[in-house]
Amino acid sequence: YKPHSKKRARVQWFVRFSEIHPSKQHLLGRKPEAQEIFWYDHPSCDSIVSVETIIGTVQVVALALDESPPAQLKHKGFFVRMSWDTKKFWPLSAELLAELGRRGDSPKSQNPVQAQTKTAESPAWTTSEHAVGRIESSHSASKSRQAAARPATPGARKRLELAGLLKTPNTRKARQTSCAASASLGIAKRKMASSTASSPSKRSSPDEAREDKSSSECRMVLRARIPVTSTTEMSLGITLTPSRRAQRPSVTPSINLTPENIKKRETKEPEAHTEEVSTPHRSQRKSSLLTLNRIKQQLRYLDCKENDEKEEEFVPGAGDSDSSSEEEEEGDVSTSALPRTSRRRQDKNLQTATQPSLQTPSKTPKKTPRAPRHATPQIRSRSLAAQEPTTVLEEARLRLHVSVVPESLPCREQEFQDIYSFVESKLLDGTGGCMYISGVPGTGKTATVHEVIRCLQQAAQTKDVPPFQYVEVNGMKLTEPHQVYVQILQKLTGQKATASHASELLAKQFCSGQAPREATVLLVDELDLLWTHKQDVLYSLFDWPTHKEARLVVLTIANTMDLPERIMMNRVSSRLVGPRHFSHGAALSGDARRCLDICRRATEICELSRQKDGTQGPVTVAHLMAAVDEMSSSSYITAIRNSSVLEQGFLRAILAEFRQSGLEEATFQQIYNQHVALCRMEGLPYPTMSETMAVCSRLGSCRLLLVEPSRNDVLLRVRLNVSQDDVLYALKEE
């Protein structure tokens, strides 16, 4: 490798639209065209790069704002009309246009896509290599479609420089320019990068490579992967490695992710993914994609199971090449990260550290802005083991807890069957549909659907139904209806996006039906919370399944039976399939939760009475009744009985005043006068206004009375919050 370590090439930086931060994309104000790229005008990218990192050249045609792209670059090449300086789009300056145009106007004279790109290599190689190149180009020049088309410098000079290097051992094209000094640090790393990256056997057979992955590697991959899926935020200033990683020098460079890269990577929409997937060697890609999916699932599983271990016992990967190749498959992040590292150093050297934040990642345990997103938060575990139940009653209480999932759901067989056959038929047909499930709280709507899903997942394992992905969202666990898109997207693909962006992505995924995916079952709990004025959320939830290629089954749950008629517009409700209503017949309450809680309380009362008289009786009806009483009795009457003499007197005065005036409302002054009159009648000393006011506000704070805010003073209006009969009853008892 020595010979090319010093080779440098001069390049021009362009940026693809998809690589611009999503939040800034709208600044363009129009849809970018397929082959449009933007002049990248940013001081942080120097035009001198190491030759190794370049994959190929690409033809770029510079155009004025009003020109339309020339027809000749149908498939290869790009055109540029505007420049991008990370803040705004600008039209190309005249002189730039002239400079670019000089070359663009004579495309023939320019080198076509360089022949020396390693098309002969395995496709995986190409992509990974390509990623290297892309990332190396800091703000990522455009990625290749076919082999390796890349917006590098047009121009004869480059070709000249490259000419002699075509035969370098690893077939990298290398262009050399000066800048020898900056080589040193970067190269070591880059070397590693290339060594890890250039194990084509591994990569060309990703399946085998993955078969023998140990779980520790999986975990490692997971760590590397999570950040990828997390952020969309991108700011160049704070792109630092999560400190956790930085503190582990033993972790190989492949783990040393530079968030900047990752972020950049993330800002790319799925089309970036699909693009990559659609490399010529489609079949191979497909198989690797399948494995990717499988691994995703596995990781998800691991994520749930071993998240704590993952935090603590991180084992550096057994082999760099293994892990890095795997990571490549996960979305060639790690490889892309590597050259970036070196590039950073280069930057630093060249620019004499004008940007303090641009340090080598391994040495910057600074802010870790994205750590919370992928950190797996958890309540710390208990130091003492939870005590297992020792008595029968304790055991019973444990089983009666609402959280316990029963083995069967009695009285829900019919509903279960309905939902099951609905979802199953949709899965088997490969179509979509949606169902609305209603019922008052505590009737087992969610529990039944969970049971259905569990059964279906079992069936999927035994290949009885096609495999499907299950996503659950709850309207009450969202801060705002549109957040539902964010949650669905995250649970579906692991991506993070803003609400509006996520809705676009989901619509694209479900409505355009690109690649054949496995079916999705989406459970939306507490649907009514997703109501918005425009009903756009509800509409899209019910609209997606109607697209045949979406293969989406939506199960929606809400309390209200008439939700579709009541709050949904016709165009929304017309997309709904037959509602299924849950009901329970019960004297007191149909709420199963309530019932379980009452039973649980009854065991406690039983235990208490056992302690008292030392008997060993079972839970009796009496205990149950006591529990019911305790939980459903109104406390107003007890409250009145336990209130002070003056408070009771005030209530009497209210009753008297109401009776006198025939109204249900009186001012404080009227009641006070009534109170004083009553006291005089009974020959009692009457209270002062202040005392009575305090009494009134006390009763008001308990909500025995409804009172106005106290700033109205004696004029505040008072009402009873209990029926007059109840007050009379409570006062008479004494």
Add this chain to the structure above:
Amino acid sequence: MPALPRQRREPSGGIKFVEMSNRKTKSNILVRAESLSQVQRILRERFCHSTHGELFGVQVQYKHLIELLKRTAIHGESNSVLIIGPRGSGKTMLINHALKELMEIEVSENVLQVHLNGLLHINDKIALKEITRQLYLENVVGDKVFGSFAENLSFLLEALKKGDRTHSCPVIFVLDEFDLFAHHKNQTLLYNLFDISQSAQTPLAVIGLTCRLDILELLEKRVKSRFSHRQIHLMNSFGFPQFIKIFKEQLSLPAEFPDKVFAEKWNENVQCLSEDRSVHEVLQKHFNVNKNLRSLHMLLMVALSRITVSRPYLTSADLMEAHQLCSMDSKANIVHGLSVLEICLIIAMKHLNDIYEEEPFNFQMVYNGERRIRYFLSGTSLMPENTNVLIDYSPEFQKFVQRKAHSVYNFEKPVVMKAFEHLQQLELIKPMERTSVNSQKEYQLMKLLLDNTQIMNALQKYPNCPTDVRQWATSSLSWL
């Protein structure tokens, strides 16, 4: 706090020492002063930090709560409960005691606590941040400026979801002013807390403290369904004998008081007081008005501040005076401090209220122009006709001034206006609608916030009240 009274008292002790010039007495007094300041410190702490005091008459409720907490701590059983009772009934004290006991037994390492207050955490966003902080989840978050509300919520939910009954540390949520949480948007926080407490996630005990009896009606139905419907009521359900007992216990000095002799004497005195009839009378009056312990503490605090070195023990007179102070009418006190002119204005308003049956009045009605007074004074012959006119315009104040023209009550209109405004500042009168810049102050409609009985009581106690003013107040319309 205890330092201040000591400083105040010491000079008086010093003076006595000089007067007596007796070494023995001097040392006695110093010792006594020391003991007294200790007494005040101990008792004040007891009265002010009543949330750490002793529990009275709530053993059943306490047992229910502590058993529940223990089950959460030991068995990892999730629970939710509401503690309901009027203000000052000892809700916070109850939960504090229970938590203290819980921490004393072996599980202390095993429980996390989160304390929220509805008055501080006024929306779910703030509450979530606070929960994250109190659970030390921040460590995971790093020093990152917290993300959006949505991120916070899913972060916390994820954290709580990760746990399970047997392995996660149980978390006890204490939500003070629980009813205010019910006003948060969609009751998201409550839903999620109750939902977690009803599913196999991190064990939670959600304890809500509230004084509202209608709290369950505030909960949305699906939130309500997830709540376990356990309620612990604290109702001050004790009678007067118990109240006396509480009184005695609250005043008694503990056995570990350094000056044993003094403590013994003090406790003896307290015992005497609790048997004294006049003390019983005071306490009965107090009990009739307000049963809660906080008001008893207030009474005792006032009484306690009356003891001095020369009179080191509480007397029934102290208590009586304290009671009088506590039960004083605040507005009557304000009226005592008014000038004669202001009193006259109030009396004029009172008459207006009597005539017009509580209809609002304005300044011009209370006072009508000086010119008319002069005119009236000069041309007495016009009086019969004018009386009607005057009554129509209700120049109450002026009528009085007319009659008493010989005395000092001849004020300039701006002066009367000033007095009127002062009454408004004292909130003895209240404008009916909001003051706008354009409206003329004289014609703004007002209402009197004093009751007739209050005015008459205040006048009786008013120092140096001119007799004709008093007469005018009682005369109503008879003088016409």
